[in-house]
Amino acid sequence: MIFGKKRFPGAVADFEKAVRAQDGDAAQEAFARLHRAAAKAGDGELREAGPRLATLLPSVPHGPRAAVAVVIGACVERGADVSACAPGILAGARETFALAADFCARWADTGGGELPDPDDELTEEIIERAGYEPAVGWFTLPQWEMASVAVLNDPAVRRESAGTAELLALVERVAEASDHEFRCLAYALRVLDDEPLVVLHRDTGTGYALRMSGIGDNFQLHTLLAGVLIGGKHLPGQAPSPQEIAVCRDAPGQVETVGSFNLVGPDGTWIFNEGTPTDIPVIDGARLLVLDPPPYRRAWPAGRFFPGMRGDLVLDRVLDAAETAAWFAKVQPAKR
Template identity: 30%
Template sequence: MSDILNAAQAVADDAHKRIRVFSDIPADDVPLFGDTVHGALLRACRNATDDERDAALRALEPIVRTAGSYHVGIIAIVCGTLVEWGGNPAIVASALLDRLTEHVALATVAWLREDNETPERLFERNAEAYGASRTIQFALLATMAIVCRDIPARQYARATPGLVDALEKLVSLEPFVPEADFLLQVLALTDGMNLTILHPETRRGYRVSLEAVGSNFHLFTLLQGALIGDPAQGFLPGTPISAVTMAIAKGEVSPDEDTYDVARFQFYNWFALKPDGTIDGANIASWIWGEGSPADIAPLDGERIVVLGETVLAIRSWSGFFLNIHTALRSDVRVTAQLSDAEVTTYIDRIKAQKAP
C-alpha cells in the first residue's frame, strides 16, 4: 500500500508544478503513461487489490479539484483507468464532475480560436484553454468510465449546472469530439424513474424502477422481459423474450447483427381506460410511442402509469434501439412490487373517475 500512496503523492506533486511556458506541456501525450509519475502509479495499481486502488483514488480526489486544466485531464484518465480496473467510481465522481463543465468550456474556447492562431499563440492568450484542449478527451473518457458504472454519478452529472449545455456546444464544433457526444447520450438515459404497470385483463399490476433506459422501444423490451413468465408466480402470460435479446437490451453483450423485438402488448397511457374499464385501443393519442422516452409517459397526479392491453397491430416490431454505448453500462427494469387485486382495482377505479386530457 505504501508504494501506491507514494506513487499517488508523486502524481500530486507533479500536478502542483506551475505551467509557465508552452514547452512545459509535452508535445506528445503518449509518453505520459510510460516512464513518468502517472505511469508509475498505474503500474503499481495494475495488479493491486480494489481496496488499494480505492486508496489511490482517495489520494487523487483532492488533486482533481485543484489541479490546472492540463493536469486535471491527465489525472482524470488515471482515475478512470483505476475505475476500469475495479476502483470505486463514487470516490472521484463528484470531484471530476465539479470540474468538467469548466474543462469543457475551456476546451471550447480553444475550438473556437481563429484558424491562423497557432497552439503557441493560444497558450499565450489563454494557457488554461490550451491545457484543456490537450486533455479534454482524457477527461471525457474518464467521466464515461465513471458514469457508466454509477447511477448516482449520472444523476449528479445531470444536476451539474451548465454541464449539458457545455457538452452540446462542444459537440456542435469542429473537430468533432465523439466522447462528448457519447456522454450526452448517457446523460439522456432515464434512471431512477418509477412506473406503475397495470394489466386490466388479468387484474395484475406492478411497480417497476428504470435504470439507464433509452427510448420507449428499449423500455418495452425490458418491460416484457421483466413481466412475462409463469402466471402461477404472478407474472403475465405471453411468449418470453429470448435470453440473447434480453442480454443485449441490458447491455450485457453486444449484438453481432441488427437485433429486433416484437410487441407482446400494446402500451398505453393511463387515459386509454374508458369509464367502463375497457381499453380504447382506437384512441391513438393514448398510445405510448416507441420513439419517445419514458419521460413522455403521461403522469396521473404525479405518477406515471402504463396500461398493457392486447396488441392492436398484426405485428409491431422494433430494432436499433439497443444502447451499447459503453461496455460497462447496464440497463434494467426491475420489479419492485407486485400489486394485489384490490390495489389494481383501486387504480382502475381511480382512472375511470378521471377526465382524459
C-alpha cells in the same frame, strides 16, 4: 505484471510530488510514466491510486487535467472508491463544458464556420481565434466525457452528486451550439433510479406499477418490460429469453431480440427505442407509458447502453380495475 507493479506506485508518488511542487516538467514526465505503467498495474494498485490522483485533480493545469481524469476513471472501473473520485471528475467536467460553451460562442463571434473536431490537433490558429482555456476546454471534451461516464455508472454517484443537472444543461448547450451530441454523457446524466413507472396495456386494458433503475436507453427498457410483463404471464406474447433479460440487467454481451410492443406516451405520440426513459412524460408523480402492438417487426441486439451500469425493472404491483381506469382517463388514442 511485475513491471507494472514495480513502476506504477512510484510514478504515482512522483506525480504527486511534482504537482504539489508545481513543477510542470517533472509532472509531465511522471504522468507519462504513470500512464504507461497503468496498463500493467494490478487492481489493488489502481484502487489505491484513484483517490490519490483525484485529490490532485484541481491542481493540474487544464490541458493535462483531462488525461488525469481518464486515468482516475479507469481506476474506478477497476475498483477505486468512486465516492472519492467522482466529485473532482464531475466538477472538472462542468468547468470544461462551460469553457467549451464559451469556445462555441467565440467561434461564432469570430466568423463562424465549421467547428474543429475535438479529436483533432489544437493549433495556435485556433487558440488565437478563441482563447487558450476555451480552446483547451473544447478539445478535451471527449476525455471528460469518458471519465464522467465511468463514475456515473455508480447509482450512488447518480443519486447524490451535486451539479449533475447543471452538467446536463451545459452538455445540451454545447451540443446545440456545435452539433456534437456527446450522447454517452448526456444519456448517463439522464439515467433514472428508483423511478416510478406506470404502464398501461391498451389491448387488455390492464395496468402495472413498476420501478426502474440504471436503464440507459429505451431498447433496454423495452426488453425488460417484455421480460417482466410477458415473462411474468401478465400479458400475452413471446417473452424474451433469460439470456436476453440477463444482458439487459448485468450480464456481459448482447443477444438478438425482437420487439414486443410499441411504446407510446399518454398524448398518443411514439416513445422511440433510440431515446431514454426520460422521454416518458411524468403524470401525477409517475412516468406514464402505454403499450400498443408493434406496427412492424423490429429486432435489435438486446443489452445495455452502458456495459458498466446495472439495469433493473421491478413490478411493484398489478393495478386494480379502478386505478387502471383512472390512469387510462389521462391517455389519448395512439397517433400514427
